[in-house]
Amino acid sequence: MFSQAITERHCRHHKLPATTVPSLSNFLGLISTAIAANSSSASSVIANPFPFNPGFDISAAASIAASLSTHNWEYGTCAESLLELHNPTYSVFGPSPFPVPALDVSSTPSLAYAQKYIPFGINGISTGGGAAADPAALGVAALMIGRTNATYTDACEKGTDYLVSGVPRWANGAISHRADVAELWADFTYMAPPYLAYFAAATDDEKLLEESYRQCGYYREVLLFNSSSSTFSPLNTSSSDGLWRHIVGPNSSDPWFWSTGNAWAAAGMSRVLATIIKAPVAQNTTWQANAVADLTGWIKEIIDGARRSSTDGGLLRNYLDDQWTEHGFGEISGSALLAATALRMVVLAPKTFPSKTYVPWADSIRLQLGASDANGVPHISANGTATPAVNPLGWQDVNPWTAGSPEGQNFVILMYSAWRDCIWAGLCKED
Numbered sequence: 001m002f003s004q005a006i007t008e009r010h011c012r013h014h015k016l017p018a019t020t021v022p023s024l025s026n027f028l029g030l031i032s033t034a035i036a037a038n039s040s041s042a043s044s045v046i047a048n049p050f051p052f053n054p055g056f057d058i059s060a061a062a063s064i065a066a067s068l069s070t071h072n073w074e075y076g077t078c079a080e081s082l083l084e085l086h087n088p089t090y091s092v093f094g095p096s097p098f099p100v101p102a103l104d105v106s107s108t109p110s111l112a113y114a115q116k117y118i119p120f121g122i123n124g125i126s127t128g129g130g131a132a133a134d135p136a137a138l139g140v141a142a143l144m145i146g147r148t149n150a151t152y153t154d155a156c157e158k159g160t161d162y163l164v165s166g167v168p169r170w171a172n173g174a175i176s177h178r179a180d181v182a183e184l185w186a187d188f189t190y191m192a193p194p195y196l197a198y199f200a201a202a203t204d205d206e207k208l209l210e211e212s213y214r215q216c217g218y219y220r221e222v223l224l225f226n227s228s229s230s231t232f233s234p235l236n237t238s239s240s241d242g243l244w245r246h247i248v249g250p251n252s253s254d255p256w257f258w259s260t261g262n263a264w265a266a267a268g269m270s271r272v273l274a275t276i277i278k279a280p281v282a283q284n285t286t287w288q289a290n291a292v293a294d295l296t297g298w299i300k301e302i303i304d305g306a307r308r309s310s311t312d313g314g315l316l317r318n319y320l321d322d323q324w325t326e327h328g329f330g331e332i333s334g335s336a337l338l339a340a341t342a343l344r345m346v347v348l349a350p351k352t353f354p355s356k357t358y359v360p361w362a363d364s365i366r367l368q369l370g371a372s373d374a375n376g377v378p379h380i381s382a383n384g385t386a387t388p389a390v391n392p393l394g395w396q397d398v399n400p401w402t403a404g405s406p407e408g409q410n411f412v413i414l415m416y417s418a419w420r421d422c423i424w425a426g427l428c429k430e431d
Contacts, residue, residue: 022350023350024277024347024348024349024350027347027350027425027426027427028094028095030425030426031088031094031095031421031424031425032089032094032096035088035094035095035424038051039089044087044090045086045087046086046087046088049062049085049086049417050062050416051420052420052430054369054370054419055366055367055369055371055431056369056378056379056380057380057384058413059384060380060382060383061380061384061409061412061413061416062085062384062413062416064383064384064404064409065078065081065406065409065410065412066078066082066113068404068405068406068409069406069410070406071129071134072117072125072134072135072137072138073131073134073407074406074407074410075114075117075137075138076114076134076136076137076138076140076141076191077406077410077411078113078406078410079110079111079113079114079137079138079140080110080140080141080410081410081411081414081417082109082110082113082413083109083140083141084413084414084421085413085416086108086109086110087109088417090103090144092198092271092275093271093274093344093347093418093421094421097201097274097275098201098202098278098279098280099202100144100147100202101144101147102147103144105145105149108144110141110144111141111145114138114142115145118138118142118145118152120151120155122158123135123158123159123162123166124155124156124157124158124159124160124162125138125142125155125156130180131177131178131179132162132167132177133163133176133185133188133192134191135159136159136163136191136192136195136196137190137191139156139195139199140195140198142155142159143156143195143198143199143202156199160196160199160208163175163192163196164196164208164211167179168180168181168182169182170184170218170222170228171228172218172221172222172227172229173214173218173230174215174218174219175188175192175215176249177191177192178249178251181251183247183248183249183250184219184222184223184247184249185246185247185249185252186219186223186244186245186246186247186261186262186265187261187264188219188268189215189216189219189264189265189268189269190264190265190267190268191268192215193212193215193216193268193269194212194268194271194272194275196208196209196212196215197209197212197213197271197275197276197279198275200275200281201275201278201279201280201281201282204280204281205281206282209276209279209281209282212276213272213276213287213291213294213295216269216272217232217298218230219244219265220244221233223244223246223248223265224240224243224244224245224301226245226248235298235301236301238301240257241304241305241308242304243257243305243306243309243321244257244261244262244265245257245261246258246261254395254396256319256321256322257305257320257321258319258320259317259318259319259333259334259335259338259390260318260333260337260390260395260407261334261395262302262305262306262320262334263334263336263338263411264337265302266299266302266303266337266338266341267337267338267340267341269295269298269299270295270299270341270344272295273291273292273295273299273348273349274344276288276291276292277292277348296345296348296349297352299341299345300345300353302338303338303341303342303353303358305320306320306338307361310323311330312328312329312330313330313368313373313374314330314364314365314371315330315331315332315335315365315368315379316330316331316338316365317330317331318330318331318334318390318395320334327396327398329388329398329400330388331388331390331401331408332386332387332389332405333390333392333405333407333408333411335365335368336386336408336411336412336414336415337411337414338365339361339365339415339418340362340411340415340417340419341418342358342361342362343358343359343362343415343422343428344418345358346359346362346422346427347421347422347425347427350427355428359422359427359428362415362418362419363428363431366415366419367431369412373388385402385403385404385409386408386409386412387400387401387404388400388401388402389401389402389405389408390405390408391405392406392407
């Protein structure tokens with residue numbers, strides 16, 4: 001059950017000498033002050049979640065994001081985007097994620113949305129079409145709802161036990177993304193490890209929190225190095241410039257560098273990192289420093305690999321290294337989520353992700369979303385639809401998706417929230 005004994009920490013901003021690199025606590029202090037000034041209630045719902053103009057109609061984009069989702073990983077991604085947008089205090093990127101707050105579900109957009117789509121089953125939250133990890137995408141929202149409804153807490157406990165003990169594993173200990181056979185998908189890294197980390201932080205389970213970090217490392221070994229080792233390879237030693245393969249396994253192999261897969265991986269690891277940095281149970285542990293350094297470096301490998309990849313019309317390609325075939329078209333999904341992750345890391349790890357390097361790169365993607373393609377078609381349509389995206393259910397489809405991608409639409413919201421919070425932290429600027 002949730003610990004009631006954890007003392008919430010408060011960050012205060014103070015002026016630093018010009019030669020000092022400000023710390024995360026300083027940035028969180030600035031964000032906390034901005035949130036307080038913009039909150040409409042004790043639950044810290046932002047009165048105006050769109051205080052800055054990103055160059056396109058972000059309100060329209062957000063208004064249709066929730067309506068596009070039809071699968072549990074999409075519902076979970078939408079719930080996360082709503083949390084970061086409307087309740088940034090309680091996101092793991094915010095100043096006060098722990099202890100897990102007891103929020104009024106009906107007045108918290110993320111939780112009110114997620115509650116409609118959390119089905120219960122034998123393994124807690126119902127399995128997702130053969131994917132063992134996809135239901136975990138809704139896990140953070142379920143845990144938060146569980147603070148006021150024990151049924152959801154019980155489901156989370158069952159779901160956690162299933163992931164840890166009931167799912168096939170790769171030779172190195174990586175939990176399978178699929179339920180029937182050991183198969184590793186980069187997508188897993190956004191679904192399961194952030195949830196396991198959050199559950200561990202909520203229940204003071206230090207061993208599980210460390211395991212969430214190690215799962216990221218096991219996945220990196222397989223998808224970056226094609227290795228089944230449980231020992232983590234050194235940074236910047238891969239033959240793929242830091243980019244992960246999409247899927248390794250017997251049924252759905254996709255051994256190429258899918259933009260959205262790399263974005264899932266980097267963004268998921270950033271959530272695990274933020275949780276480990278802030279979870280009270282992780283403080284003063286023997287492994288925390290190594291976990292923070294490893295995760296920061298692993299995220300940087302992916303972001304830097306993406307930064308060095310060629311673009312198509314200012315957007316990252318669907319397959320990052322494909323300049324020669326129709327699979328390499330520029331698209332918004334991977335582009336937006338990788339930009340969002342870069343901006344989160346500028347705040348979380350400013351020494352490793354200096355703003356002068358990573359903010360302009362992320363800004364270039366944001367500004368491109370506010371522009372038009374080579375045919376003069378706006379990337380954000382009049383009704384807020386972000387295009388072109390990869391087919392959300394067919395990553396090898398060579399036809400750009402223009403009907404609205406559920407995950408891609410929410411990635412745009414995650415990018416906006418990261419940019420807004422980066423402005424509040426004093427590291428990004430309005431145009």
